[in-house]
Amino acid sequence: MTPLPLRVAPHPNEAWHGYLARTAAQYDATVARLADHIRLRRDGRWPGYHGVLLDAQTASATAEELNLEATEVLQMQLASLDQSAFDLTGLDIPQRHQMAATQRVTNQGWVFLAGGRYCATCLRTDGVWRLEWRIPWITTCTLHGCWLEHRCPRCEGVIGRYNGLNATAPSRAATRIGSRFCDLPFGHGTCGADLAEGDMRPCPPEATESTRNFRTTIGSQVGVVAGKQQSSLKTLQAWQAAIGISISLGRSRTTTALRNHRWTSPPRDALEVHQLVMDVAPFVKAESVDQAADELLEWCRTAGIPSPHRDTFARATRPASALTPVTTTALARVGRVHIRLARQRVHDQQTLPLLPWAPDDVPQLAWPCTLPPKWRTSTRPDQLILRAVLAMLLVRMHSGATWADSGATLGIPPDKARNWTRYCFSARFHHLKDDLINAAQSTADVLPHQPTRAAWHRRPDVTDDFGTCSLKQAQAPRCRNDDPTATWCPCTSESRP
Ligand SMILES: [Zn+2]
Ligand SMILES: [Zn+2]
Ligand SMILES: [Zn+2]
Numbered sequence: 001m002t003p004l005p006l007r008v009a010p011h012p013n014e015a016w017h018g019y020l021a022r023t024a025a026q027y028d029a030t031v032a033r034l035a036d037h038i039r040l041r042r043d044g045r046w047p048g049y050h051g052v053l054l055d056a057q058t059a060s061a062t063a064e065e066l067n068l069e070a071t072e073v074l075q076m077q078l079a080s081l082d083q084s085a086f087d088l089t090g091l092d093i094p095q096r097h098q099m100a101a102t103q104r105v106t107n108q109g110w111v112f113l114a115g116g117r118y119c120a121t122c123l124r125t126d127g128v129w130r131l132e133w134r135i136p137w138i139t140t141c142t143l144h145g146c147w148l149e150h151r152c153p154r155c156e157g158v159i160g161r162y163n164g165l166n167a168t169a170p171s172r173a174a175t176r177i178g179s180r181f182c183d184l185p186f187g188h189g190t191c192g193a194d195l196a197e198g199d200m201r202p203c204p205p206e207a208t209e210s211t212r213n214f215r216t217t218i219g220s221q222v223g224v225v226a227g228k229q230q231s232s233l234k235t236l237q238a239w240q241a242a243i244g245i246s247i248s249l250g251r252s253r254t255t256t257a258l259r260n261h262r263w264t265s266p267p268r269d270a271l272e273v274h275q276l277v278m279d280v281a282p283f284v285k286a287e288s289v290d291q292a293a294d295e296l297l298e299w300c301r302t303a304g305i306p307s308p309h310r311d312t313f314a315r316a317t318r319p320a321s322a323l324t325p326v327t328t329t330a331l332a333r334v335g336r337v338h339i340r341l342a343r344q345r346v347h348d349q350q351t352l353p354l355l356p357w358a359p360d361d362v363p364q365l366a367w368p369c370t371l372p373p374k375w376r377t378s379t380r381p382d383q384l385i386l387r388a389v390l391a392m393l394l395v396r397m398h399s400g401a402t403w404a405d406s407g408a409t410l411g412i413p414p415d416k417a418r419n420w421t422r423y424c425f426s427a428r429f430h431h432l433k434d435d436l437i438n439a440a441q442s443t444a445d446v447l448p449h450q451p452t453r454a455a456w457h458r459r460p461d462v463t464d465d466f467g468t469c470s471l472k473q474a475q476a477p478r479c480r481n482d483d484p485t486a487t488w489c490p491c492t493s494e495s496r497p
Contacts, residue, residue, distance in 0.1 A: 006026065006067075007066070007067035007068070008022060008023045008026050008066070010068070010072055010075070010076060011126070011128040011130075013128075013130050013131050013132060014076055014128050014129065014130065014131060015051065015076060015078075015116070015129040015130065015131040015133070015134060016050075016051040016054075016073075016076040016077055017050070017051045017129065017160060017170070018127075018128060018129025018179045019076055019129075020034060020035065020040075021129075021177070021178060021179035021183070022127055022128070022178070022179045023066065025177075025178040025179065031170060031183070032170070037065070038062050038065035038066060039061060039062070039065065040058065040062050046168075046169030046170070047169075048098060049091060049098075049113070049168050050168045050169040050170075051076075051077060051078060051168050052077060052078040052079060052088070052091065052113055052168055053077050053078070053079035053088065053091060053092060054073065054074065054077050054079075055092075056070070056074075059073045059074050060073075076131065078111075078113075078131070078134055079091075080131070081131070081135065081218065083221075083233055084218050084219075084221050084232045084233065085111075085135045085137070085218045085232070085233075085236065086105075086108070086109050086110065086111035086135075086233070086236070087105070087108040087109050087233060088105055088108075088111070089105070089108065090104050090105060090108075091105050106265055107318070109233070109236060109237055109240060109318075110136045110137070110236070110240050110265070110266040111136065111265075111266075112134050112135075112136060112265070112266070112268075113168060114160060114161045114162070114168045115134075115150070115158045115159055115160040115161030115268070116129075116133045116134035116150070116159065116160055117133045117134075117138075117139075117148035117149060117150045117159070117268075117270055118133055118148060118149055118150075118159060118195060119133070119141035119143070119144055119146060119148055119149075119200075120149065120195055120196050120197070120198040120199070120200055121141070121143075121144040121146065121196075121200055122141055122143065122144065123179070123180040123195055123196040124180070124196035124197075127178060127179045127180045127196075128179070129179060132215065132218075133148060134160075135214070135218065136266035136267075136273060137211075137214040137218075137236065137239070137273065137277075138211050138214060138215065139203075139207060139210065139211055139270035139271070139273050139274045139277075140203045140207045140208050140210075140211045140270065140274075142208050142211055142212055142215075144200065145202055145203060145208055146200045146201055146202050146203055147201045147202075147203045147207070147270045147271060147274075148270045149195075149198060149201075149270075150268040150269060150270065151268075152182040152184060152191055152193050152195065153193060153195075153197075153198045153199070154182065154186075154191055154193035155182060155184050155186045155191040155193065157182070157184040157186075157191070158268055159182065159184070159195070161184075162184065162185065170183055177190065177192055180194060180195050180196045181193065181194055181195065182194075182195055203274075206278070207274050210274060210277055210278075214236075217232045217235055217236070218232050218236075220232070222235075223235025223236070224285075225238040225284055225322040225323065226283075226284065226286050226287075226288060226289050226291070226292035226322075226323075226325070226326050227286065227287045227288040227289065227291075227292075228289070228322070228325075230322045234320065234321060234322045235322060237318075237320040237321075237322065238284055238320045238322035238323050239277065239280065239284055240266075240317070240318070240320065241317045241318060241319065241320035241323050242280035242283050242284050242317075242320075242323065243276045243277075243279070243280050243317075244316050244317025244318065245280075245296075245299070245313055245316045245317055246276070246279050246280050246283075246299065247276075247316070248315075248316035248317070249299050249300065249302075249303040249305070249316070250303055251279060251299055251302070251303070252275070252276055252279045252280075254267065254272060254276065282295050283295045283296060283299070283326075289325045289326050289329050290329060292326040292329075293326050293327075293329040293330040293333065296326060296327065296330045297330050297333065297334075300312065300330075306334075307334045308330070308331065308334060309331065310327070310331060310402070311402075313327045355397075355398055355444070356448040357398070357444065357447040357448045358398065358454065359394075359395045359398055359399065359409050359410075360453075360454035360455075360456055360457040361447045361448070361450060361453065361454060361455065361456065362391050362394045362395055362410070362447065362456060363391060363455075363456045363475040363476070363477050364388065364391055364410050364411060364412070364456070364459055364460075364462065364471075364474040364475040364476070365384060365387035365388055365391060365471065365474050365475060365476040365477075366387045366388075366390040366391045366394070366443060367387075367443075367477050367478070367479055367489045367490050367491075368383065368387065368478065368479045368482070369479040369481070369489055369490055369491035370387075370390055370439055370442075370443045370490050370491075371383070371386055371387065371390065371439060372432075372435035372436065372438065372439050374435070375432065375435060381420075381423060381424050381429065381432075382467075382468050384468045384471045384474075384476075385420050385423070385424065385468060385471075386424065386436070387476070388410075388412065388420060388462075388471060388474070389420050389421055389424045389436060390436055390439060390440055390443070391410055392406045392407055392410060392412070392417060392420075392421060393406075393436060393437065393440040394440050394443060394444060394447070395409045395410060397440060397441075397444060403417045403418050403421045404417050404418060410459060410462075411459040411460065411461045411462050412462045413462060413464055413470075416462065416464075416470065424436065442490075443490055446490045446493045449488075449493045450488050451487060451488055452487075456475055459475060460473045460474065460475070462474055477489065479491060479492075480492040
């Protein structure tokens, strides 16, 4: 196969499908014929995720045919923005898992795997489809001060999205049409509407500003969330999570689909994305974690939630690590036990990469001598329950999981985990909450000194029997002062500080 005689130079920010359409038009060929000629399409099949990613081998073979460098071809794929504008990890797994891979990548953050937006004036000027028009956060054309459009004015299809399955390969690219025309299927042929003739809707300066900011974040791979520098990916994830929280608290209105499904794809409509961004800007762009937490609590109060808990935020949206210090700070102010622990955990993670112990170093019932002195003879709450709660506190310190999940780690049924902790932390037991938290913290310090690591990993399930009967079979190490044959206990640990 001979390389094409001419070279169509790609625009610095050009998208692959537009480039192919422009090149095909130069040769008065259809995109499909060009794709066959350069062996991009083989036996009528387009490569999977056409225009999103291309394997190195196809890229260099195609580049040779087009008189381009392989890097130029790769630059035009959406994947060239991987890890800066979105996370495409897992997309390059075999074809038959395409649906699963698409689902997974969509869950990893806002991305348009198929279709995008466009500026009619840009298309009229040079017919070049910009790669950044496929980034959900880019809502305007900064050159022409207008909103980007996403629908064809004639067939009303989402441009570049060839069917409902988010297909990226042109379904009917058999027509000779230039890059500025709509190539969506329409009737028995191709729509062919001239997109450059579409209306231009001017946008307000703050929308252009917002596009510029997102462009800078993505280009430099660095952004700022609540006054702290983050990678661009984490920054965008924080924006997305903030939007999720705002929607769940009823502050932001949006399409039904988005409201009902927290993992959903981003709105196509540029104005809608911009509105969502504006709604959450005071939160994400707050100058400090404390200010962002103020804003978040204000949102909660307005929504009629005076004391939010972790699930208020965790269930609303996919988690974003850049927002964790903010939600933790906000929750700490409303003063729940698990929040104080989570705060402690965030603090520990900032100083230590990993705690020097793991949940498997915690028995189902903590050692009797770990209980706060004045509770060591208590019968209400029962000793066994106090020891189980202390064990759950330790697991929770480590994982930050809910009481139910922390209990589950120890083999304790969720309703027991919830009831026992609620019981022990209730106001009727004065200071018990603080005493237990302090006890958990000092026990955590000595856990790593056990002679055997992960000594407690074989845990029997705590049964569903009534009250403490269910704890009969539980792991219950003794204090060496009570039983000198015990292998180890915290109060006689030699390394105890
Ligand atoms: Zn433009
Ligand atoms: Zn159309
Ligand atoms: Zn002891």
